[in-house]
Amino acid sequence: MSIRKITTLALAGLMSVGIVAAFAQDAFVAPTTPEEAVEARQATMKENGATLRTAAQLSGAEAVAAMQTLLDNYTNIPALFPEDSAVGDSKALPVIWENWEEFTAIVESGRSAAEAGLAAAEAGDAAAYGEAVKAIGATCGQCHQQFRAAQS
Ligand code: HEC
Numbered sequence: 276m277s278i279r280k281i282t283t284l285a286l287a288g289l290m291s292v293g294i295v296a297a298f299a300q301d302a303f304v305a306p307t308t309p310e311e312a313v314e315a316r317q318a319t320m321k322e323n324g325a326t327l328r329t330a331a332q333l334s335g336a337e338a339v340a341a342m343q344t345l346l347d348n349y350t351n352i353p354a355l356f357p358e359d360s361a362v363g364d365s366k367a368l369p370v371i372w373e374n375w376e377e378f379t380a381i382v383e384s385g386r387s388a389a390e391a392g393l394a395a396a397e398a399g400d401a402a403a404y405g406e407a408v409k410a411i412g413a414t415c416g417q418c419h420q421q422f423r424a425a426q427s
Contacts, residue, residue: 303351309360313367316355319348327415330408338396338404342389345411349386353379366424378422385414 306312322344330341356378361367371378392407 303347303354305351305354306357309357309362312355312357312360313363313365316352316367317365319351319355323348323415327408327412330411331405334396334399334401334404339393342393342396342407346386346389346393349382349389352382366426368422368424371422374421378418381414381418381421385411385418388414 306315326341326344326348330338330345333341356367356371358372359369361369361371388407388410392404392411395401395403395407
């Protein structure tokens with residue numbers, strides 16, 4: 276095979292990886308109406324709860340999957356809170372949009388903890404994984420305390 280042909284094949288391979296990656300990211304569709312946003316974020320938050328509940332006991336591929344779920348969810352959180360979408364049965368407090376920087380700073384700290392947790396799970400580093408799960412968990416409470424109405 277000529278070098279040129281190999282290069283072309285390699286490029287085609289790289290491009291298809293790029294397309295697959297773009298596709299995977301596109302799987303998340305940001306909500307457009309406040310009602311949709313409430314529904315989507317409550318579902319995402321339920322998944323956060325279910326994932327975090329068992330995360331500490333996991334290892335191997337299950338731990339990797341849990342961290343990937345939380346990483347994806349944290350990545351999506353800002354888009355799940357379009358401005359003034361505290362409608363219907365939402366427990367989101369309007370102060371979210373007044374203190375957006377603080378809100379997204381908490382998201383970012385959870386997102387980087389999930390990234391660290393994912394790397395630790397992939398490396399089989401149980402200690403670092405445990406620390407990351409704790410750090411993620413701290414951000415749930417921190418955000419709820421400031422930005423979610425108390426359960427009635
Ligand atoms: C940056 C802020 C923020 C972070 C981080 C966050 N939450 Fe939430 N969470 C909220 C807000 C705001 C609501 C209320 C959403 C609504 O009702 O519109 C909520 C709602 C929930 C709910 C109730 C969902 C329902 O059925 O109505 C659960 C469960 C939950 N969160 C779990 C978690 C867990 C577990 C984590 C951490 C892994 C987490 N959340 C991280 C802000 C956050």
